[in-house]
Amino acid sequence: MEIIIRPDAAAAVDLVSSLLAQRIRRQPDAVLGLATGRTMEKLYQSLSRQALSFRQCRTFNLDEYIGLPADDPQSYRHYMQEHLFSRTDIDTRNTHVPDGSASDLKQAATQYEHAIQAAGGIDVQLLGIGEAGHIGFNEPLSAIMSRTRDKCLTPTTRRQNASMFGGDVERVPRRALTMGVGTILEAREIILLATGSAKAAIIAQAVEGPITSMVSASALQLHPNCKVIVDDEAASGLQGREYYDFIFDNEPEWAEFRS
Ligand code: F6R
Numbered sequence: 001m002e003i004i005i006r007p008d009a010a011a012a013v014d015l016v017s018s019l020l021a022q023r024i025r026r027q028p029d030a031v032l033g034l035a036t037g038r039t040m041e042k043l044y045q046s047l048s049r050q051a052l053s054f055r056q057c058r059t060f061n062l063d064e065y066i067g068l069p070a071d072d073p074q075s076y077r078h079y080m081q082e083h084l085f086s087r088t089d090i091d092t093r094n095t096h097v098p099d100g101s102a103s104d105l106k107q108a109a110t111q112y113e114h115a116i117q118a119a120g121g122i123d124v125q126l127l128g129i130g131e132a133g134h135i136g137f138n139e140p141l142s143a144i145m146s147r148t149r150d151k152c153l154t155p156t157t158r159r160q161n162a163s164m165f166g167g168d169v170e171r172v173p174r175r176a177l178t179m180g181v182g183t184i185l186e187a188r189e190i191i192l193l194a195t196g197s198a199k200a201a202i203i204a205q206a207v208e209g210p211i212t213s214m215v216s217a218s219a220l221q222l223h224p225n226c227k228v229i230v231d232d233e234a235a236s237g238l239q240g241r242e243y244y245d246f247i248f249d250n251e252p253e254w255a256e257f258r259s
Contacts, residue, residue, distance in 0.1 A: 001207065004247075036079045061076055127191070148178065
């Protein structure tokens with residue numbers, strides 16, 4: 001795992017945007033694992049402003065609320081359409097979001113796993129992190145080997161996401177269909193983006209704490225190619241900052257991003 005700390009949220013977003021743009025230019029048919037949430041809004045804005053073609057990319061989103069049809073304004077399918085798909089030349093037939101309104105959720109979950117495999121697996125998985133440590137909607141006690149399945153959301157997550165439902169926590173669905181931690185760990189590369197002081201404590205636990213299913217993001221410590229990109233505020237609970245900064249300032253792979 002590599003931790004990269006940028007001075008503010010805009011710089012952290014810029015770095016992730018540049019890394020993804022580089023990848024898409026190098027591999028135009030990349031299979032991208034995508035996330036939703038407030039953190040990603042700025043990232044998708046930045047990505048869609050770049051001179052970049054998504055024409056051949058294939059995408060798989062992490063999760064979807066159960067019970068919200070794709071055209072519901074609060075569904076993640078709708079979010080993706082609004083924030084990324086409609087702003088790029090991506091072919092929507094190549095985009096996948098778990099089907100949270102399927103009548104048979106087990107079957108929908110199995111089909112999602114098969115679709116990822118049929119696409120050759122995920123090249124780069126983009127992640128945010130929830131305040132209770134979830135990646136996707138893998139809430140505490142999600143097995144590290146879990147696969148796509150339906151999951152009950154925590155009260156913390158429902159409160160965190162209430163702002164997307166007009167501030168009314170009761171309107172936030174109670175369950176979601178989500179890729180599992182095991183599914184996420186199979187991506188060839190992972191980039192987690194977190195900004196703001198509300199993420200400081202959980203970033204410290206995920207990165208420097210023990211690997212535990214109580215903090216799903218801590219399982220990323222097992223992944224051989226995982227970058228955690230944070231702003232100064234989200235980094236404020238990290239003990240090893242001197243070393244992380246030293247890596248960014250010295251490793252050749254980061255040279256082009258140092259100014
Ligand atoms: C959303 C997702 C979640 C979010 C996380 C952070 O698809 O998978 O894990 O990335 O809840 O959300 P924000 O950015 O709104 O704090």
